Amino acid sequence: MKFDKNKSIKDMIKVAEMQVFADNKMSVTDIMTAFRVLQGVEVVGQTDHSIRSKMGRTMIPISIKFFPESASLAEAVGIIARRMKQVPGVKIIKLTSVQERPYQNEDGTSVVF
Numbered sequence: 001m002k003f004d005k006n007k008s009i010k011d012m013i014k015v016a017e018m019q020v021f022a023d024n025k026m027s028v029t030d031i032m033t034a035f036r037v038l039q040g041v042e043v044v045g046q047t048d049h050s051i052r053s054k055m056g057r058t059m060i061p062i063s064i065k066f067f068p069e070s071a072s073l074a075e076a077v078g079i080i081a082r083r084m085k086q087v088p089g090v091k092i093i094k095l096t097s098v099q100e101r102p103y104q105n106e107d108g109t110s111v112v113f
């Protein structure tokens with residue numbers, strides 16, 4: 001996304017909420033730190049406590065503010081989610097909302113990376 005002189009930076013930053021599923025062996029702090037240094041990411045924060053399952057996974061509910069790199073919001077969210085999935089220990093990224101609106105596939109299923 002190109003810089004628009006008529007919009008403030010605050011208007012161009014987008015917010016997505018998601019659930020991150022990662023290995024229990026990984027530290028939540030380390031995962032969050034890795035997300036914070038990804039290109040395009042402005043702010044990352046947990047929205048609730050992480051949940052560790054007996055199956056060896058941790059679910060981390062997060063909110064992420066990012067600066068879209070493309071004109072399409074769907075494409076921009078996909079770019080950020082794929083970058084997040086490359087962080088060691090991260091297995092699944094499940095989008096729950098974008099810009100405070102539920103975010104789902106056309107058939108009503110969750111968007112998962």
